[in-house]
Amino acid sequence: MRRFLTGRPVPQASCELCGAVVAEDSHRHLVDTDKRALACACVSCALLFERPGAAGGRFRAVPDRYLADPDHRLDDSAWDVLQIPVGVAFFFRNAALNRLVALYPSPAGATESELEPSAWQTVLGNSRLAALLEPDVEALLLRRAQGGGRPECYLVPIDICYELVGRMRLLWQGFDGGAEARADLEAFFEQVGRRARAVQGEVRP
Ligand SMILES: [Zn+2]
Ligand SMILES: [Zn+2]
Known part of the structure; x- marks a missing residue:
């Protein structure tokens, strides 16, 4: 049994990459594929990781399509x-x-x-x-x-x-x-x- 612990996004999180305060409406997530965990990110940091292969592929931006x-x-x-x-x-x-x-x-x-x-x-x-x-x-x-x-x-x-x-x-x-x-x-x-x-x-x- 493996557990992932993630709650709902808190209204004011900070970007786990650059430390900027992230408002709820611009709150993005990256998947940390090494740790199998989600990292909160600001929009600019998320954009950096949207291309496959960015940063060796460890962080991958979560798309928003449904x-x-x-x-x-x-x-x-x-x-x-x-x-x-x-x-x-x-x-x-x-x-x-x-x-x-x-x-x-x-x-x-x-x-x-x-x-x-x-x-x-x-x-x-x-x-x-x-x-x-x-x-x-x-x-x-x-x-x-x-x-x-x-x-x-x-x-x-x-x-x-x-x-x-x-x-x-x-x-x-x-x-x-x-x-x-x-x-x-x-x-x-x-x-x-x-x-x-x-x-x-x-x-x-
Ligand atoms: Zn950031
Ligand atoms: Zn988050």
């Missing part, structure tokens, strides 16, 4: 294959390991699925959104459909997945998370759904 694939072929049986105990999971491509990593929120933080990676490669590997995933900085975010049907699936900035994990960690109660956690999850996915635009002819940035 994509949905209205034609995705995942169905509810995918969920059984994935063996994720909760109704939400996210997947990212780890460049160093060169494979997809599956994580889900739990009261302990982000928990890595122990499932054989080939299982979700089979389920997700051929999807259009999976093909567009920028390694380490973007994730496929899945939520099991309420009452059957197709799961929701989005390509999102990876930092919002850790934000969700932080929120769930604070609110989760009992076996199913409890009413407050479920309402928060609902609001979170509503926001993601509103921001996401349908994928069409996108390429990896």
